[in-house]
Amino acid sequence: MAVVGIIANPxxxxxxxxxxxxxxxxxxxxxxxxxxxxxxxxxxxxxxQVVAMPDSSNLCRRARDDSHLSIxxxxxxMSALYTEGDTVRxxxxxxxxxxxxxxxxxxxxxxRAAAKGCAATxxxxxxxxxxxxxxxxxxxxxxxxxxxxxxxxxxPLDQVSTxxxxxxxxxxGKYQDLALVDVALSRERFVASRAIWDLSTLYEVFLTRAExxxxxxxxxxxxxxxxxxxxxxxxxxxxxxxxxENSVTVTAPIAPGMVAEVAIADWQLLNLGESVLVDQRHYTxxxxxxRAFNANPQQQLELVLQRNGPTVVxxxxxxxxxxxxxxxxx
Numbered sequence: 001m002a003v004v005g006i007i008a009n010p011x012x013x014x015x016x017x018x019x020x021x022x023x024x025x026x027x028x029x030x031x032x033x034x035x036x037x038x039x040x041x042x043x044x045x046x047x048x049q050v051v052a053m054p055d056s057s058n059l060c061r062r063a064r065d066d067s068h069l070s071i072x073x074x075x076x077x078m079s080a081l082y083t084e085g086d087t088v089r090x091x092x093x094x095x096x097x098x099x100x101x102x103x104x105x106x107x108x109x110x111x112r113a114a115a116k117g118c119a120a121t122x123x124x125x126x127x128x129x130x131x132x133x134x135x136x137x138x139x140x141x142x143x144x145x146x147x148x149x150x151x152x153x154x155x156p157l158d159q160v161s162t163x164x165x166x167x168x169x170x171x172x173g174k175y176q177d178l179a180l181v182d183v184a185l186s187r188e189r190f191v192a193s194r195a196i197w198d199l200s201t202l203y204e205v206f207l208t209r210a211e212x213x214x215x216x217x218x219x220x221x222x223x224x225x226x227x228x229x230x231x232x233x234x235x236x237x238x239x240x241x242x243x244x245e246n247s248v249t250v251t252a253p254i255a256p257g258m259v260a261e262v263a264i265a266d267w268q269l270l271n272l273g274e275s276v277l278v279d280q281r282h283y284t285x286x287x288x289x290x291r292a293f294n295a296n297p298q299q300q301l302e303l304v305l306q307r308n309g310p311t312v313v314x315x316x317x318x319x320x321x322x323x324x325x326x327x328x329x330x
Contacts, residue, residue: 001048002151005094005121007087007114008035009106009128010057026128028057031105034126034140035063038103041144043071047151051075051099053090056082059105084113091117100151101313103143108134108288112180115166115310122150122161123310133181133211133218134164134288138315145328146318154327157311160318162229164309165208165272169285170302171295179287180309182207182217185301186284186291199254199262203283204238206270206303215253216289223250224267229312234305236276237267276303 008031039050049072052060064073076093080086087110094102095118102121104114107129114123124147125135149155167179185203199220209229210221221227221235241247242265254260270276278301284291285301295301322328 002046002148002153003049003051003097003099004042004047004147004151005090005099005102006035006038006050006052006060007090007094007102007104007106007110008053008055008059009087009104009110010055010059028059031057031059031128032062034105034128035060036066036069037140038126038144038147039063039069039071039073041141042148042151043069045145045148045152047148048072049074051094051097053086054078054080055086056080084109087113088117091115091121094118095121100153101147103147104135106135107132108181109290111135111310112178112288115164115180116178119308119310121310122157122313124150124313124315133209133214133216134312136315142315142319145322146313146315149318149322149327150313155318155321157313160321161311161313163307164229164312165234165305165307166309167206167208167234168304168306169287170304171299173300173302177285177287177292178309179206179208181209181288182286183303184217184286184289185278186286188284188291199239199260202239204236204278206276206305207235207237208305210235215256217254219252220250220254220262220264221267223252224248224264225269227269232272232307234270235267236270238265239263240265242266270305272305272307274305277301278303 051074054075091114103124105126105128111125111134124143126143127135127137167183169177183206187201205217207221210227211218212222227235241263244266246266249263280297284294
């Protein structure tokens with residue numbers, strides 16, 4: 001029996017960047033419509049069941065309320081606190097019950113939370129956030145079909161997916177957290193509004209991916225040295241003016257509608273398994289675009305680039321191979 005999980009984050013695209021920049025806002029009704037299209041795609045393949053995370057806007061429950069849908073649907077039996085922890089817990093429960101594929105609607109932070117809960121389940125990540133690098137802009141119906149083909153075991157996973165990289169964060173030798181895309185060290189002492197949008201407040205940035213076609217911290221790194229999801233490297237850059245050989249100024253879109261010249265004092269590529277010790281001082285650690293916790297000069301922060309994140313399904317590749325082998329022909 002093929003079972004697909006859906007985690008839809010109602011808070012995605014609603015952070016401060018919609019106020020300080022031109023960040024898009026995806027309303028709940030559009031998220032509901034996207035989830036509905038995912039389920040219609042799954043239903044077209046005969047997927048047996050959809051299990052979803054309960055959320056404050058009832059996105060998945062509202063999506064299921066459609067006369068064209070007959071697929072078996074249920075919500076996880078969990079207490080919803082309407083925090084990031086809900087996504088972590090939902091992914092844990094879905095992994096424990098053997099869900100064959102997971103579809104997420106959200107941004108980098110949503111997928112990071114899902115990865116913390118369970119990184120073993122193949123993932124179709126639909127972008128509904130603000131500055132997204134990890135999830136893709138993909139039509140819901142296609143995402144549903146791709147997830148269904150993966151869940152039914154009809155596609156070779158090694159040909160249509162990539163195991164994502166992570167940045168593991170350790171403090172004084174103990175594991176603390178992880179990031180799927182970026183870790184930024186901020187001069188600001190408080191978590192506050194969480195979202196990172198002012199690069200002048202940052203000391204340095206570590207990336208699993210440096211994408212020239214993205215927006216935000218990754219796009220800055222992409223102008224130094226493009227690093228893709230499949231590359232066995234990451235990138236680190238230090239912000240500020242410098243006379244070092246690697247110092248440079250790049251022009252990059254740092255937020256929606258905001259293009260800036262960013263002074264880079266130094267930068268370097270990181271290799272898989274490489275451990276980097278960070279200068280000990282006061283800072284706030286931001287993971288995947290949001291400030292998460294504080295560190296002080298008595299603590300030693302260490303970052304390690306690994307390839308142990310979620311297996312990310314490429315919807316375009318999945319549909320291409322499905323067409324080539326005739327999976328959707330009768």
